[in-house]
Amino acid sequence: MNDVQSPATGAFQTPVTCRLCGSTDQIRKTQFTQLYSQYQKPYHRVDWWQCSTCKGMFAYPVPDIGTIIDHWKTINYNRAEDVPELHNARQRMLGLALADLRRRRVCGKILDIGSNYGYFLQEAAADGWTGFGFDPCDQGVARTRELGFDTRQGWELLEAGYPDHAFDAVTSFDAFCYVWHPYETLQEIRRILKPGGAVLMRLTNKRHIAQWTAQRMDPGERLNMKMTTLLQNQFHSIAIDDLCSVLRRLGFFRFRIIRRASTAPWSRMDRRSLIAYFGAESLYYLSLGRLNVSPGVIVSAQLNPGESD
Numbered sequence: 001m002n003d004v005q006s007p008a009t010g011a012f013q014t015p016v017t018c019r020l021c022g023s024t025d026q027i028r029k030t031q032f033t034q035l036y037s038q039y040q041k042p043y044h045r046v047d048w049w050q051c052s053t054c055k056g057m058f059a060y061p062v063p064d065i066g067t068i069i070d071h072w073k074t075i076n077y078n079r080a081e082d083v084p085e086l087h088n089a090r091q092r093m094l095g096l097a098l099a100d101l102r103r104r105r106v107c108g109k110i111l112d113i114g115s116n117y118g119y120f121l122q123e124a125a126a127d128g129w130t131g132f133g134f135d136p137c138d139q140g141v142a143r144t145r146e147l148g149f150d151t152r153q154g155w156e157l158l159e160a161g162y163p164d165h166a167f168d169a170v171t172s173f174d175a176f177c178y179v180w181h182p183y184e185t186l187q188e189i190r191r192i193l194k195p196g197g198a199v200l201m202r203l204t205n206k207r208h209i210a211q212w213t214a215q216r217m218d219p220g221e222r223l224n225m226k227m228t229t230l231l232q233n234q235f236h237s238i239a240i241d242d243l244c245s246v247l248r249r250l251g252f253f254r255f256r257i258i259r260r261a262s263t264a265p266w267s268r269m270d271r272r273s274l275i276a277y278f279g280a281e282s283l284y285y286l287s288l289g290r291l292n293v294s295p296g297v298i299v300s301a302q303l304n305p306g307e308s309d
């Protein structure tokens with residue numbers, strides 16, 4: 001482990017375990033610092049680490065709640081219905097998720113972590129699910145409740161207080177990369193799922209490109225800015241295969257990976273994003289399916305129906 005002193009942040013707080021897989025083996029500091037923007041204040045600097053077991057990269061320590069809220073004030077959030085083309089592309093992606101759950105023949109109670117304004121729960125309800133929401137954001141929680149979904153407000157699933165085996169499916173769309181304790185959150189998802197229950201997550205798939213970028217630039221503010229732009233405001237990044245290994249260890253199986261799960265319409269996507277998606281497809285086929293760098297991916301898996309801990 002690295003115990004180098006940072007002139008910018010003082011002594012590093014070195015993580016004892018990997019946030020993504022729980023390993024205590026060789027966690028080393030990355031070459032870059034995430035510049036977390038703050039409303040009318042200088043950047044909050046976040047140290048990033050990499051685990052040699054799962055190759056995952058993660059922020060540690062994560063910013064406190066006040067710092068996260070100050071960051072939100074710097075972002076211009078669009079309600080999906082205000083941008084119809086984006087809304088339609090997102091609905092298409094949510095449709096892929098529901099089709100996956102239908103194929104698994106699971107139905108009943110579904111918990112959406114990061115339920116946002118309840119868009120997915122509305123679609124899920126139309127598909128026969130009873131929806132439950134969980135989100136830290138006041139406005140999103142209020143609207144999801146108005147839509148009639150039982151929604152708890154909170155930052156950590158671990159503190160939500162759901163009973164064992166409460167849900168037939170747990171979903172999360174672009175929210176997992178913000179959770180503070182990803183490994184414990186995955187364990188918690190497993191605990192609250194019924195035997196045979198399904199987990200489904202839409203993820204941005206940036207670990208390969210983040211590592212590649214970090215290795216090819218000298219440390220400094222240029223690299224910090226490049227990585228900040230790439231990672232945006234997420235707190236960790238793990239490759240899809242490595243995430244599947246972690247989930248497998250927790251008892252999940254029957255994995256399904258949907259590549260090209262974009263949330264933006266192809267017709268509106270900028271050239272760089274199009275190249276990223278279609279370049280990733282070429283790499284996937286050239287590597288005979290071993291390298292998946294598709295920018296947007298849905299991962300789903302299931303617990304054994306006969307299994308109960």
Ligand SMILES: [Zn+2]
Nearest residue numbers: 018021051054
């Ligand atoms: Zn790890």
